[in-house]
Amino acid sequence: MTMKVRDVTPTAENSTNFNIVPDVETVVGSTLDNLKAAVAGETGASAKYAEFSRLAKEAGYDQISRQFAATSAAEQIHIKLEVAEIQKKEPTYVPPEAADAKGFQTDVNLISGALGEIYETSDMYPNFIKVAIDEGESSAELVFTRAKLAEAVHAELYMDAYNNIDAPDDRKFYLCPVCGYIHKGDDFEKCPICFAPKSAFKEF
């Protein structure tokens, strides 16, 4: 399970999983528009996962509560990177506040999380990456690419938690502070997305 470390960090150019799903839901604009849309999406996701973490803890799912907290923090990393890109172009930009998030039962919240992550990794981010490449926006391309790759892992981990909801273990979650990748358990050396060393990771 989870993502293998390749010889080089994955990019749209050296990977074959950056295609866009056929039924696109994303409204695609310029890279600046897309960065703002990504911040809005990530802000909603981060707030949702924080609420899901609280609900999971309340319901006695300690490991899943930590997972939601780690993933909420991962989305905050994406927000920070995207806001920095926006502010290069628009120094006065202020990111939006998160709306109140509502949660349901923990199994349903895991599905909700997985669906959101699948959307981001297969529709929103690959669309934004394509525009960034076309516009020669290489730093935005890098931010979108790392987020896209991390979201797919978040989705995988949500489905893993769903399938094992009644079989928790004591493994911790490790968050890459550079790109938002999450590893379940401590059996890894470095981030498969950005190659940050294990020592930099934050434990949940």
Ligand SMILES: [Fe+2]
């Ligand atoms: Fe995510």
Ligand SMILES: [Fe+2]
């Ligand atoms: Fe990373």
